Amino acid sequence: MTTPLGRERKHLQRALTATDASLHTRILSDIKRHILSGHWPPGHRIPFEHELATVYECSRMTVNKALSELARAGLIERRRKAGSFVCRPRSQAAVLEISDLKTEVEDLGRVYRFTRLALRRHTATEADRRRLGLSKAVPILAVTCLHLGSETPYCFEDRVINLAAVPAADDEAFLWIAPGPWLIAHVPWTEAEHRITATTPDLASAQHLAIMPSTPCLVVDRLTWRERQPVTHVRFTYPGSARELIARFEPSSG
Amino acid sequence: MTTPLGRERKHLQRALTATDASLHTRILSDIKRHILSGHWPPGHRIPFEHELATVYECSRMTVNKALSELARAGLIERRRKAGSFVCRPRSQAAVLEISDLKTEVEDLGRVYRFTRLALRRHTATEADRRRLGLSKAVPILAVTCLHLGSETPYCFEDRVINLAAVPAADDEAFLWIAPGPWLIAHVPWTEAEHRITATTPDLASAQHLAIMPSTPCLVVDRLTWRERQPVTHVRFTYPGSARELIARFEPSSG
DNA sequence: CAGTGGTCTAGACCACATA
DNA sequence: ATGTGGTCTAGACCACTGA
Numbered sequence: 001m002t003t004p005l006g007r008e009r010k011h012l013q014r015a016l017t018a019t020d021a022s023l024h025t026r027i028l029s030d031i032k033r034h035i036l037s038g039h040w041p042p043g044h045r046i047p048f049e050h051e052l053a054t055v056y057e058c059s060r061m062t063v064n065k066a067l068s069e070l071a072r073a074g075l076i077e078r079r080r081k082a083g084s085f086v087c088r089p090r091s092q093a094a095v096l097e098i099s100d101l102k103t104e105v106e107d108l109g110r111v112y113r114f115t116r117l118a119l120r121r122h123t124a125t126e127a128d129r130r131r132l133g134l135s136k137a138v139p140i141l142a143v144t145c146l147h148l149g150s151e152t153p154y155c156f157e158d159r160v161i162n163l164a165a166v167p168a169a170d171d172e173a174f175l176w177i178a179p180g181p182w183l184i185a186h187v188p189w190t191e192a193e194h195r196i197t198a199t200t201p202d203l204a205s206a207q208h209l210a211i212m213p214s215t216p217c218l219v220v221d222r223l224t225w226r227e228r229q230p231v232t233h234v235r236f237t238y239p240g241s242a243r244e245l246i247a248r249f250e251p252s253s254g
Numbered sequence: 255m256t257t258p259l260g261r262e263r264k265h266l267q268r269a270l271t272a273t274d275a276s277l278h279t280r281i282l283s284d285i286k287r288h289i290l291s292g293h294w295p296p297g298h299r300i301p302f303e304h305e306l307a308t309v310y311e312c313s314r315m316t317v318n319k320a321l322s323e324l325a326r327a328g329l330i331e332r333r334r335k336a337g338s339f340v341c342r343p344r345s346q347a348a349v350l351e352i353s354d355l356k357t358e359v360e361d362l363g364r365v366y367r368f369t370r371l372a373l374r375r376h377t378a379t380e381a382d383r384r385r386l387g388l389s390k391a392v393p394i395l396a397v398t399c400l401h402l403g404s405e406t407p408y409c410f411e412d413r414v415i416n417l418a419a420v421p422a423a424d425d426e427a428f429l430w431i432a433p434g435p436w437l438i439a440h441v442p443w444t445e446a447e448h449r450i451t452a453t454t455p456d457l458a459s460a461q462h463l464a465i466m467p468s469t470p471c472l473v474v475d476r477l478t479w480r481e482r483q484p485v486t487h488v489r490f491t492y493p494g495s496a497r498e499l500i501a502r503f504e505p506s507s508g
Numbered sequence: 509c510a511g512t513g514g515t516c517t518a519g520a521c522c523a524c525a526t527a
Numbered sequence: 528a529t530g531t532g533g534t535c536t537a538g539a540c541c542a543c544t545g546a
Contacts, residue, residue: 022515036443037481049532059517061315064532075443081525081531089442092352092476096448096501099345188343189290189329194350194501198452198472198494216470216494218452222346227291240452240470247350247448276534303513313536318513335512335544510546517539525531 023058027066035075035086036251042088046076049084075251094247098194098220100180101147101155101236110149116174117144117208121163128160132230133223139163141170143179146208153209154242156201159234166231180234187226195221196245205237216240277312281320289329289340290505296342300330303338329505348501352448352474354434355401355409355490364403370428371398371462375417382414386484387477393417395424397433400462407463408496410455413488420485434488441480449475450499459491470494 034040047055052063067084070076078084105112124132124140132140145157159179161169166187174182197219200206206213220236288294301309306317321338324330332338359366378386378394386394395415401408413433415423420441428436451473454460460467474490 024515038441038443042442048530059519060532061518061535062516064534065515067532078532079525080523080533081527081529083531089438089444091354091357091438092446094350094352094446094448096348096350097345098348103345184343184345187292188296189292189505190343191505192346192348192503194348194499194503196450196472196499196501197497198470198492200470214468216452216454218450218472238452243451245448245450247450249446249448251443251445278534302511313538314513315516315537316535318515319534321513332513333544334514334542335510335546337512510544512544513542515539515541517537520534520536522534523532525529527529 023056024062024065024069027052027056027063028069031066031070032075032251040086042086044086045083046086073251089251092249094249096194096245096247098222098245100184101157101178102181105147105149105154108149110152110154112147112149113151114145114147114178116178117146119143119174121170124160124162131160131223131233132162134162134230139170143174144204144208145174145178147178149242153211154238156205156208156237157234158204158237159232161232162230165226165229179232183224183232187231190224190226190231192222192224197221198240201237201239209237209239211239218243218245220245277310278316278319278323281306281310281317282323285320285324286329286505294340296340298340299337300340327505343505346503348503350448350499350501352476352499354438355411355432356435359401359403359408362403364406364408366401366403367405368399368401368432370432371400373397373428375424378414378416385414385477385487386416388416388484393424397428398458398462399428399432401432403496407465408492410459410462410491411488412458412491413486415486416484419480419483433486437478437486441485444478444480444485446476446478451475452494455491455493463491463493465493472497472499474499 031046040046049060049063049067053060056063067076067078071078074087074090076084077087102112120142122140122142124134124137128140129135129137141161141163143159143161146153147155147157157179161179163170166183168186172182198216199219200214201209201211201217203213205217218238218240221233223233224231285300294300303314303317303321307314310317321330321332325332328341328344330338331341356366374396376394376396378388378391382394383389383391395417397413397415399411401411411433415433417424420437422440426436452470453473454468455463455465455471457467459471460469472492472494475487477487478485
């Protein structure tokens, strides 16, 4: 009696639904549809796992997989003994895709080029330490670049690299490869924090971008860690007219 | 022989690890650590499911749960017959938390208040339709608000609401509740697209924010749908000095 | 064609929160 | 005390795909 009894049932279901994917996917999207359509408002208790298992004629594990994913996605909240409930939507979260500059520029249909401006190695000043969130005076590589789209200044990059975290950067001139791509190739899988503000450019930025010092600019500060160790801080300054950050939000997964 | 043979093993593992959570969580974070530390570089093939199942002395399902989650998180890529491989990191993606203005202001330690300025009901003009991505001349509710932090102008809100999607909005004056919270309460679970730019404010914004027309401003445009139907478009204009958008990126889950 | 991941089962025990 | 979700098992079949 260890023969798979569920097999006939499974095939029956496949025949009935036919349309698409796996069962747990179907359960997931069914529930998701109920939530997104408003049919199940926030606070609504969705059926228990064993109920859904009965409805879909499957094992509880299959239902559990669907519900667990919905919980991770933040669509439902699960409470022991109480059940699973539709969440109130998170205020507004959005996934911001910050691709590399080359892709960005080429997506605008322009020809990408960058020039390295200054490159300087020194011990971290007070300002550098503040940028990197460091307390010690580690060796630092400071580099500035100008990124162009079809020969028009597109973005000014002002970066410090923590050489204690990335010693190999000391041997790189960043003439043929920009610091960003180089770092991704040499220090993959980092964590990052972005700060996005609107300001007037500092003098260096305005000069290199060839804009008036009063031109509003979008400034993206990115601080990157590797295993809680600061790796690099970079400030991208875009003339406000050049850049749009676009972020999409969907209740994910599906 | 249907008695759970795995029980002794399970308890053995609990005793061995003791530290924390579930087994699949531990497997997940073990692998994640190998990846984030660079010990397993992009392209590296991680052990097969059955290998890990042997190592951790558990069933393949448990390993599968961990690996599936890593795959969803984008840390590994799974290919049938070939195995699972460490991904190259996605360029840079970040989760931007756009909370509501009340929370935002209060997080700055200020007292939140908002005033509704204009409220007007009319048929969608060409401009309105462009904002909402609509082709038909539906009824529209246009509303502007000023949000203040400790009586200082913090953000100017210029919004249009598609009354065809949210008829109930027609009965709301938005004097006691701001349009944002009202919409979240009445139209939960929407999809949204955000556009973030830096510009000089338009005349109305500058006037209400009491800033010079040359002050750089962070402008957040948000278009919201419900089931592919445009619900609302809103433009938030912040004096550049007032606002920082902060986005964090981690290789998620764990 | 052989072996991987993808999926599913029919149980089980447990922690835990709630009624 | 009871019943929920959380976790896990020891199998199984299948689809796909790369060697």
